[in-house]
Amino acid sequence: MYILVVEDQQDIIEMLRLTWSDSRDKLEYISSVAQARRYIESNETSAYDCMIIDINLPDGSGLELLREARLRSEIPVVMISGAGDADSRADAISVGADDYLMKPFSVKELRARVHRLYATRQSARSAQLATSFFVGRVVCDLQRLLLERSDMTVSLTALEARILQVLHNSNGADCPKSSIARQALFREYDPRDKTIDVYINRLRGKLGELDDRSADAIKTVRGVGYRLIGR
Template sequence: MSQRLLVVDDDAELRTLLEGYLGEQGFEVIAVEDGTALRRALDAGAFDLVILDLMLPDDDGLALCRELRARSRIPILMLTARGDELDRIIGLEMGADDYLPKPFHPRELLARIRSILRRMHELAGERPARELRFAGWTLSIGMRHLVGADGVAIPLSTGEFRLLQALAENANRVMSRDRLMDVLSGREAGPFDRSVDVMISRLRRRLNDDAREPELIKTVRNEGYLLAAKVERSA
């Protein structure tokens, strides 16, 4: 069965281009123009990934990103204006898994899509019950959520889950930004790419870890990040 992609962009020419190109790559593509059509499409069927333009004329793309993350764990790939770093950072904070600045080559978009879907497939293969416990928290590998000492489950986005899993499985060892970027999106971090830093900030908030003086996820200057905790594993 073909994987289903939902493209949300007000540019009719781009929608037609992506429907044709991605369709030729074996995907089933539904392309819509705004938030209303996005909601209708999601209500009508399941999708494997949403490609969301943040610059929709009659909708707040960032609000749509937040709404999508609140209702589903479906991966979100943002399309942003080149150089609009603030929107990219906010979008990542709201739960997007990756971003691609416009204009872009369709092959680059395809590579990002395949990378995200490959990571999702790898996560699905890890579903047999396994947990990582640290500092009163439990990271469920099977359910892809975080459980606090109060027993309340906190759903994680794909990026949040992969990053926290990598840090927990390498506890007390520094992981470079490049390595974490590879975990996050399957590519190297550019000199101005803050995707990893944004995701770390989100994880700190999830873990109630003071960003000014973090006790769990520590910054190692000029090297990367580490999870400073004893981690227990259970099968």
């Protein structure tokens, strides 16, 4: 799992670094509302499987950050706070938090809650994922790994299909290369690695074989990544 932690207390950060025992999880730390807002506005949060947000941050409220995140994303969010009561928890849940923990908390419990949220969300997502959708005027059939237009077809590789799925899941929003790398290539994005660009060009070429206009459905977003536009 890729987890974005918005927390300014160094002792909490060190505790998480030292005692988060699942080596399969990668935690990234930022410490302010301003930093987190940049992630949200650029859709960079789509590269993560969960967010952990402290309610009391040095430059604003984690609840306001949660509101902004919920306008753009359904990413699972766990709120943490060093002060509050049952009403505080209710407020966080009503704004859109999936869970809430008071400090001091058990890292083991936090990890278990994050994993539970992720598993629940993945199960729901798997049930809802489209296996067939349009890319421009071309039908993308992920189950059969085919692009189709009229009576013509072009085959897709598994990686090409995963890239199209990630772009499709962004629902017309900018899709950062970091998100494509993590969800389709299963690795961290390296700006020196041109694999994503090469495969995007291949996809445009395959789409263009079936329909010239549909090759333009995958738009380049300079400095960010790509965007899949509607028909």
